[in-house]
Amino acid sequence: MPGNHTSADSRPHVVLGVSGGIAAYKACELLRRFTESGHDVTVVPTESALRFVGVATWEALSGKPVSTSVFDDVSSVAHVRVGQQADLVVVAPATADLLARAAHGQAGDLLTATLLTARCPVVFAPAMHTEMWEHPATQANVETLRSRGALVIAPAYGRLTGADTGPGRLPEPAEIFAICTDVLHRADAAAILDLTGRRVVVSAGGTREHLDPVRFLGNSSSGKQGYALAAVAAARGAEVTLVAANSALPEPAGVKVVHVVSIHDLAGAVQEAAHDVDAVVMAAAPADFRPTERQAHKIKKQADRAAPELTLTETEDVLAGLVAARGADRLPVLVGFAAETGDSTAGVLEHAREKLQRKRCDLLVVNDVGGGAVFGDDDNQAVILSADAADVPVPRGSKRDVAHVVWDQVVLRWGS
Numbered sequence: 001m002p003g004n005h006t007s008a009d010s011r012p013h014v015v016l017g018v019s020g021g022i023a024a025y026k027a028c029e030l031l032r033r034f035t036e037s038g039h040d041v042t043v044v045p046t047e048s049a050l051r052f053v054g055v056a057t058w059e060a061l062s063g064k065p066v067s068t069s070v071f072d073d074v075s076s077v078a079h080v081r082v083g084q085q086a087d088l089v090v091v092a093p094a095t096a097d098l099l100a101r102a103a104h105g106q107a108g109d110l111l112t113a114t115l116l117t118a119r120c121p122v123v124f125a126p127a128m129h130t131e132m133w134e135h136p137a138t139q140a141n142v143e144t145l146r147s148r149g150a151l152v153i154a155p156a157y158g159r160l161t162g163a164d165t166g167p168g169r170l171p172e173p174a175e176i177f178a179i180c181t182d183v184l185h186r187a188d189a190a191a192i193l194d195l196t197g198r199r200v201v202v203s204a205g206g207t208r209e210h211l212d213p214v215r216f217l218g219n220s221s222s223g224k225q226g227y228a229l230a231a232v233a234a235a236r237g238a239e240v241t242l243v244a245a246n247s248a249l250p251e252p253a254g255v256k257v258v259h260v261v262s263i264h265d266l267a268g269a270v271q272e273a274a275h276d277v278d279a280v281v282m283a284a285a286p287a288d289f290r291p292t293e294r295q296a297h298k299i300k301k302q303a304d305r306a307a308p309e310l311t312l313t314e315t316e317d318v319l320a321g322l323v324a325a326r327g328a329d330r331l332p333v334l335v336g337f338a339a340e341t342g343d344s345t346a347g348v349l350e351h352a353r354e355k356l357q358r359k360r361c362d363l364l365v366v367n368d369v370g371g372g373a374v375f376g377d378d379d380n381q382a383v384i385l386s387a388d389a390a391d392v393p394v395p396r397g398s399k400r401d402v403a404h405v406v407w408d409q410v411v412l413r414w415g416s
Helices: 022-036 055-062 078-084 096-103 110-117 130-134 136-147 173-185 224-235 263-273 318-325 348-359 399-415
Strands: 013-018 040-045 088-094 122-126 156-159 165-169 199-205 239-245 255-260 279-282 289-291 312-314 333-340 363-368 379-385 392-398
Touching (some): 022 040, 022 055, 040 055, 040 110, 078 110, 088 110, 096 136, 122 173, 130 136, 173 224, 224 239, 224 255, 239 263, 255 263, 263 318, 279 318, 318 348, 348 363, 363 399, 392 399
Parallel strands (some): 013 088, 088 122, 199 239, 199 279, 333 363
Antiparallel strands (some): 363 379, 379 392
C-alpha cells in the first residue's frame, strides 16, 4: 500500500532503518543512493546503531532530523506516522536482534514501531556472524517475516569482523538499492515475492574450451544477463542456483553460485542442480564446438613449422538434454537464450524460431547481436518466443528489467 503523499512532495517516501551492527557504515552509501536518485528518505536508527554511525551523519546525508525513540516528536505521533506514510521500509543492516524483535511484533523503539505500522513493502538486509545467521532461532524468525510478506535478502558470503569468513556479510549497497528499486517499481505489491517457494537454476557466462594449458576457444559473453536473472529471482523470493562460467562479476546475495569453466563442467553442474526445480534458465553462452584433442603442453610457434590445424568436435546440447529428461508434467519450465545474427538465408527471428523448434524449450529469449551488441553492455533488449503464444518484445532497458520480463513469462507458464 503506497504512502500518503502530500501534493507538495510526490517523491517516493523511503524509511531506512539501521540496526546496531558494524555494517551500519555501509548504510551511508545506501542512503546516498536513495537521496541522489530523488527519494525522500527518513533514517530511523536504533540506539545501538548510533554507536557505529552518529546522528549528525544521518541528518547531513538525509537532510532530515533523526529520532530513535517513540517519545520523540510525540505531538505528531511519529511512531505511527513514519510507517503509515512510507512507500518502502528497508532495514540495512538487520541484525539478529532486530529480526527477532520484528518477528515477535515488539515496538520498544521507533524502528520496530514503524515496522508494525507500515503497510508498504518491507525489505530486510541481514548482517551478522555466520553462527548467528544459521542459528535455528534466526532462521525461524526469517521464515516468520517472509510468511508475512517481507522480503528478507539472504546475506552475502565474505569477510566478516575479525578473521572470520562465511555467510552473514551485508550485501553491497548497490545491490540492496537495485532490489529496493525493483520493489518500488512493481505496481502490484502482492507480486513482489511471486517466486517464493520456487527453486530455480540459472546459467551465465561463456564457456572456455582449451586447446592447451594457455589457449582456449571462448566467446564474448560477460554473464551480466544471467547474473541479473539470478539476482532478480532471489529478490522475488526464489531459491536460486547460479551456474557461472568464467565470470568475474560479484556474486548476487542470497544466490548459490557454482563456478565452471568448460561446457562439460557446465552440463554436469546444471544437470546436478536441476533435480526437482521449477525452472531452468540457460542464459550462458556454451561452446558449440571444442577441440578434438587438448594438448598437454603449450603449442609452440616455430618459424619452420606451419600453423597447426584445428579439428573441432560438436559439444553436447545441455538444453536439449534437459528437455528430453523432464516428465509429463513439463516441469521444470525451460528457457533458452539465442544470440543471433541475420544472414543471406534468413533474419534473426527466423533463425531463432528454427532453434526454438529444434530445441523444444518452453521459451526462447532472442538477442540480435549483430555488430557486437548486447555482450558486456549494462542494457539489453530482446524478443521472447514460444511455440504456443505470441512473441513478447522486450524494449531496451537494464538487464534487470529484461530479467523481470523473463520471470513474468515463467510465472505465466507455472499458472497455465
